[in-house]
Amino acid sequence: MSSASPSDSELTRRAQSGEPGALGLLLARHRAGMRAVALSLLGHVPDVDDALQDAALVALRRIGGVRDPAAVGPWLRMIVRNTCRMRLRAPAMVPFTGDFASKAPTPEQIVDEHALRDWVWHAIEELSPPLRTAVMLRHFSEITSYEQIAAACEVPVGTVRSRLSQARAKLAEALLATATLAHDDAAALTAASAREAVETLAAAERGAMAEVAAERWSPRFELVGGQGERGGPQRAVAGMNGDLEAGVHQRFVQAVASRDIVIWEMDLINPPDDPEHCPPSVAWLMDLREGRVRRLRLFHPMSGV
Numbered sequence: 001m002s003s004a005s006p007s008d009s010e011l012t013r014r015a016q017s018g019e020p021g022a023l024g025l026l027l028a029r030h031r032a033g034m035r036a037v038a039l040s041l042l043g044h045v046p047d048v049d050d051a052l053q054d055a056a057l058v059a060l061r062r063i064g065g066v067r068d069p070a071a072v073g074p075w076l077r078m079i080v081r082n083t084c085r086m087r088l089r090a091p092a093m094v095p096f097t098g099d100f101a102s103k104a105p106t107p108e109q110i111v112d113e114h115a116l117r118d119w120v121w122h123a124i125e126e127l128s129p130p131l132r133t134a135v136m137l138r139h140f141s142e143i144t145s146y147e148q149i150a151a152a153c154e155v156p157v158g159t160v161r162s163r164l165s166q167a168r169a170k171l172a173e174a175l176l177a178t179a180t181l182a183h184d185d186a187a188a189l190t191a192a193s194a195r196e197a198v199e200t201l202a203a204a205e206r207g208a209m210a211e212v213a214a215e216r217w218s219p220r221f222e223l224v225g226g227q228g229e230r231g232g233p234q235r236a237v238a239g240m241n242g243d244l245e246a247g248v249h250q251r252f253v254q255a256v257a258s259r260d261i262v263i264w265e266m267d268l269i270n271p272p273d274d275p276e277h278c279p280p281s282v283a284w285l286m287d288l289r290e291g292r293v294r295r296l297r298l299f300h301p302m303s304g305v
Helices: 008-016 022-042 047-065 069-089 107-113 117-125 129-140 146-153 157-177 186-205 209-216 233-245
Strands: 217-224 249-257 261-269 281-289 292-299
Touching: 008 022, 008 047, 008 069, 022 047, 022 069, 047 069, 047 157, 117 129, 129 146, 129 157, 129 261, 129 281, 146 157, 146 281, 146 292, 186 209, 186 233, 186 249, 186 261, 209 217, 209 233, 217 233, 233 249
Parallel strands: 217 292
Antiparallel strands: 249 261, 261 281, 281 292
16 A cells, blocks of 8 residues: 555545544545635634534535545535535524534434444543533533523633634544544443433432432532522432422433533423423533532523523
């Protein structure tokens, strides 16, 4: 085999076969051209980096359908162009393209269905907890706007923008640096977290939330409630029990899990005689230490921004 850099055709075929790193190398090779397209349509605004991130996710999903591997460069630039045009037509929309409309697969499902998912998640794990939380919320949950992420993380919107910008740069480096390593099964990690969420809700329903707290929460557990209230495990357990006594139940929607940051998204089901008792949904944002929950932040997306 030649010692020269692999051609676009070769990298595309390798990416289509699920080889870790091939798509990352293609994106790195064509990043300048992709960025030029975004700048020409959007100008010098923060949305340029978001558009490139969105285009990368679309490429991750669609790389298997590229019919002319030698033309992958124009194909990537076309994706960026379409992503930018979608932003110009609907700037207030969720930050993904039309491929990710409400009836389409979520970004998590897109990554989870792709052969490179463990490679992607291993790279996300390399980010610091604040950067990883921002990425997980922005691209894998229903809490996608800068304003909602800022409220959930209790930081200014400018900090969210800065964290996402840092995360993109570090993620690109990590994807290339870890492409040939063996990775944990990200799908299994998320599935295990989903099972734990369902088990936790079931335990709460049968009055065993205190036992869950003792087993799974750190002795230094800290709660930040949906209204900003703070406390320890007793307050968290009392809050859950109080909601159940009021007829409010939680229904698990999805989990997003990394090594020490976990997000559980729940629907809140209010009693028929008090349909406005609680907001319609809640997200559990959890920081783990040695496998146990150290901090739980409850966030109501619909009651925020």
